[in-house]
Amino acid sequence: MTDRDPSLPGVGPWPGGRDAWPEEPFYDPELLEHGDTRNVVDRYRYWTMDAIVADLDEQRHAFHVAIENWQHDMNIGSIVRSANAFAADTVHIVGRRRWNKRGAMVTDRYQHVQYHADVAELGEWARAEGIPIIAIDNVPGCVPLETFTWPERCIMLFGQEGPGLSADALAAAEAVVEITQYGSTRSINASAAAAVSMYSWVMQHSAMRPS
The missing domain is CATH 3.40.1280.10 (SPOUT methyltransferase, trefoil knot domain)
Structure with missing residues (x-):
């Protein structure tokens, strides 16, 4: 991680820089680069909003x-x-x-x-x-x-x-x-x-x- 205030919500940029970025299509390059401070569970860190909604749609209750x-x-x-x-x-x-x-x-x-x-x-x-x-x-x-x-x-x-x-x-x-x-x-x-x-x-x- 970069030097980042630990009191801030969420997580910072992806550890290791661009060379270590994951390749799955549901990740958001902007979030990987700058960090993710959204109100989401850890499972969805760095995911695009559309990818989160699509995943939730697979498991929503009735x-x-x-x-x-x-x-x-x-x-x-x-x-x-x-x-x-x-x-x-x-x-x-x-x-x-x-x-x-x-x-x-x-x-x-x-x-x-x-x-x-x-x-x-x-x-x-x-x-x-x-x-x-x-x-x-x-x-x-x-x-x-x-x-x-x-x-x-x-x-x-x-x-x-x-x-x-x-x-x-x-x-x-x-x-x-x-x-x-x-x-x-x-x-x-x-x-x-x-x-x-x-x-x-x-x-x-x-x-x-x-x-």
């Missing part, structure tokens, strides 16, 4: 994540980041196309994102694909997450921080699941709820989960 975007909720970026971490198939933004991407930590570049004008449009897409919508909220009649069996293919639908899911979203869902809570707060953070739900699916269905 669940999708959908988020209602009626307010400017900063949690959306964090949910996209968790969807990337748990290898979700696609993230669906329902409502406004603009959302605060800061919480995504650039993971939206590696995660498929699809937009729908409203819940009705999302529902039409889901029916055409044969994928059930599962809402996550804590309204009366919910099924506790601990007792729920996730469909292998499904869309997890999350609402906005505060108001939760809209009436249209709840009506479009085949089931409504709640995350059991044990303290005094009425609800948990929307991005935390999304991460818990995705991990619950992984524990039931993922072939990549360590045994």
Whole structure:
């Protein structure tokens, strides 16, 4: 390595200089020369973005994540980041196309994102694909997450921080699941709820989960 501040994120230029560069086509010459400070796991260091997306496409899970975007909720970026971490198939933004991407930590570049004008449009897409919508909220009649069996293919639908899911979203869902809570707060953070739900699916269905 070159003399480089060890406190910086990522890795520096490829050790040994140009003569030692790997020859596989998925490596990015710019990153090999200058270093890779991106928010990626070590496996993808120095890879091109397109190569990372293509590799992820070979192993994405069968669940999708959908988020209602009626307010400017900063949690959306964090949910996209968790969807990337748990290898979700696609993230669906329902409502406004603009959302605060800061919480995504650039993971939206590696995660498929699809937009729908409203819940009705999302529902039409889901029916055409044969994928059930599962809402996550804590309204009366919910099924506790601990007792729920996730469909292998499904869309997890999350609402906005505060108001939760809209009436249209709840009506479009085949089931409504709640995350059991044990303290005094009425609800948990929307991005935390999304991460818990995705991990619950992984524990039931993922072939990549360590045994």
